[in-house]
Amino acid sequence: MALTIRGGRVFHGDPVIERFGELVLDAGVVSAGEPRVGLEHAEILEAEGCIVLPGFVIAHHHLYSALARGMPGPRVPPRSFVEVLERVWWRLDRALDADLVEQSALAGTLEALMCGVTGIVDHHASPSFIDTSLDCIARGVERAGGRAVVCYEATDRHGDEGFAMGLAENARMLACVRDGTAGARLRAMVGGHAPFTLSDTHLEELARLAAKHDVAVHLHVAEDVHDQLDARARGASHVTERLVRAGVLSGRALIAHGVHLSEAELELLMASRATLTHQPRSNMNNHVGYLGHARIMANRVALGTDGINGDIFDEAHAAFFRLREHDAAGAAETVWSWLAGGWRVLSRAFGLEPERGFGWLYPGCPADVIVLDYDSATPIHADSLPWHLAFGMSARNVRDVVVGGEVVVRDREPVKLRRAETLRESRSAAERLWARMAELE
Numbered sequence: 001m002a003l004t005i006r007g008g009r010v011f012h013g014d015p016v017i018e019r020f021g022e023l024v025l026d027a028g029v030v031s032a033g034e035p036r037v038g039l040e041h042a043e044i045l046e047a048e049g050c051i052v053l054p055g056f057v058i059a060h061h062h063l064y065s066a067l068a069r070g071m072p073g074p075r076v077p078p079r080s081f082v083e084v085l086e087r088v089w090w091r092l093d094r095a096l097d098a099d100l101v102e103q104s105a106l107a108g109t110l111e112a113l114m115c116g117v118t119g120i121v122d123h124h125a126s127p128s129f130i131d132t133s134l135d136c137i138a139r140g141v142e143r144a145g146g147r148a149v150v151c152y153e154a155t156d157r158h159g160d161e162g163f164a165m166g167l168a169e170n171a172r173m174l175a176c177v178r179d180g181t182a183g184a185r186l187r188a189m190v191g192g193h194a195p196f197t198l199s200d201t202h203l204e205e206l207a208r209l210a211a212k213h214d215v216a217v218h219l220h221v222a223e224d225v226h227d228q229l230d231a232r233a234r235g236a237s238h239v240t241e242r243l244v245r246a247g248v249l250s251g252r253a254l255i256a257h258g259v260h261l262s263e264a265e266l267e268l269l270m271a272s273r274a275t276l277t278h279q280p281r282s283n284m285n286n287h288v289g290y291l292g293h294a295r296i297m298a299n300r301v302a303l304g305t306d307g308i309n310g311d312i313f314d315e316a317h318a319a320f321f322r323l324r325e326h327d328a329a330g331a332a333e334t335v336w337s338w339l340a341g342g343w344r345v346l347s348r349a350f351g352l353e354p355e356r357g358f359g360w361l362y363p364g365c366p367a368d369v370i371v372l373d374y375d376s377a378t379p380i381h382a383d384s385l386p387w388h389l390a391f392g393m394s395a396r397n398v399r400d401v402v403v404g405g406e407v408v409v410r411d412r413e414p415v416k417l418r419r420a421e422t423l424r425e426s427r428s429a430a431e432r433l434w435a436r437m438a439e440l441e
Ligand SMILES: [Zn+2]
Pocket: 060, 061, 062, 123, 220, 256, 306, 307
């Protein structure tokens, strides 16, 4: 059924340009045709007084963390980044089973959708349940009505066998994408945890699988200085040298964090057309430092949330103020360009040409759209929209969300499921997860 969004002010996102006229969505894309107002089966979404934008993207997320909020902390508080991983996240991921993975993905996708996020680039780990774990993520995303790019973070933490299972899970999902059984709203990448938990040989295996399917390798790099110290201990001059040698960068990799990469290393990433994801809230939370050289990556930076939550507006606000603290000349346009980076990552993952991809609302572009009931005491223009995002707009302004032409949030309520019931199920799943974690401590 065609959907007409009537009466709002519509903006393309990359770059911000006002688009005049009604927005008609048909067969999952923006329609080139006339509005179908009056047709018996045309659906109308009234957006008078609202702002209409392409749905946002989280370029690096961990849906498996959706049931972690408020969980009991470790008995011995972590004092370093590696101890945070060992005592918190690597205990949580080992406690995940099939039901918990699906419930996490469902709760995490629902939260992201309610915050105006229509695309999630996920990075998954559940070492006690690897095979078919990405199907559980896909089911959770689909039940909520979202769109995602998934991968399994292969790692040597559980030996060669654990690595092989992680690699196989990536390969299995890539085959599902290739044969069409993964569904229209799901794509895959090749996931790796981080160079410090992967041997050179295993990095090469990730790069080979990614090249075979022409997709990106998605992994954490230099989130903490530990990744650099480890690279030197393995005989490399820096961690990026390991990535270059293994061929990881040759497939336009998706690199999360890069906080401890030098300017020269970022230039290597830039030359390889890699994208760097930036997650300032997570970096502050983990006390690992700040990505101060992001400007070197120009338009190859994309904003993620790294499992903190699904609120990309909150991440954008943190990114803006952290940037200003670092650089008095920092501009809201820079943070907007990081949001736009997410659209480019998603477009590539879905095999779309930039001008026909996410972030634009030209005919043929994906019908992923959000309606914000954002009213302002000051004028709104294409030039000022990034500043409204920095100082005014928030997730509470998200009223309606459309993914692939389907309304999945209407008047702040999910359409495909009952919110109260889903959250009740999530709370009970979280209690079960925390109990399993307590046993693993
Ligand atoms: Zn991460």
